[in-house]
Amino acid sequence: MTARTALQTQLEQGIDALGLRLPADAVPRLLDYLALLERWNAAYNLTAVRDPAQMVTRHLLDALAIFPYVQGDTLADLGTGPGLPGIPIAIAAPGRQVLLVDSNGKKVRFLREAIRALKLEGVRAVQSRVEDVEGQFDCITARAFASLADMLAWGGHLLAPQGIWLAMKGKTPDDELPGVPPAFAVRAIHALQVPGLEASERHLVVLGRAGC
Template identity: 65%
Template sequence: MPAAPPAIDRPSLQARLRAGADELGLALTPAQNERLIDYLDLLVCWNAVYNLTAVRDPAEMVTRHLLDSLAIAPLVRGATLVDLGTGAGLPGIPLAILAPERKVTLADSNGKKTRFLREAVRVLGLANARVEQARVEDLQGQYDCITARAFAALGDILTWGGHLLAPDGVCVAMKGVIDEEELRGLPSGFRIEEIVALAVPGLGAARHAVIIRRYR
């Protein structure tokens, strides 16, 4: 594990997270708040050496990583979830902390990132999460929910990972400004059910969740 950088200001970050979660309508328990900041602390530590995210400021991480991930929590459905191209575990780890009853698979092909993910799952005691180091098209199984954040175009997400979506499952793809051409690029067998504007507290940038289902 990398040497620890200077300690983060936990009380300030916890207050920022709690206030943001309240704005999102999410009632975090004290234990969930604590564990989310534990994750952020671990991310800050590893990021100093492994460059897992371009965001360096812990307070900014609360907004751009934790709250951004938690903003889609009301849209996630089912007992199983796979987070494609999860990178440093976003949104998969915050969603796993929020819903310990849901089995979450964190999928990424990058060995540096999956090494961090395995350490995060171990340190945080996330019994409901597991890590898969593989290309999306090589993953197996079916999931009630697929999430993807800053991973790929919608068409690529579904071309590579559509086989992972259960018949009644839902794909929640996180996007910034909506690209109409991208929306038209879905492979056959899938349809956009809804586009939800996300109001991430403190972000000040356009965020959307594109909800996609299979054709019956």
């Protein structure tokens, strides 16, 4: 069994465990993204995770675990780093307009190469601080890039009136909940079952505008 075949089996089993049905070309495209990330990571240190099998678990399956909660036609992924969860979500559901935001120039160069190499239509990458980004989005994703209070203070203006904010966290962020600005409300907190990770390691905080 080749290394890619082993990763494909791991990824397909994880997708099945998550109960997802993805486009026929999603698995090879996700593996192409992983190969590109692994190659660039050797020179640019884009992620601390080095082992490809761990990348499948901690990057691809971790990102896909929130896929059932993603909604709307436009998505902004704030503090995306090497494109997580934005790129896996864009591969899983083509057609949505996706903006990948990061302030790190090396990471944004990788993102632009990934968009080109993977032919990700409707996906853009911008090097910017979150507070300087303009526009409004139906869905915003953020993967452990700041506290709930800070991410909403910096990027709350980007959330459309009826939009949802999906904040990916490790353990339940009970200490952060009192800091949620009054203009926003916590709609739900979901424990995510990421195949290969302990159940307590991943949670999703769903937020929206208060009164909407």
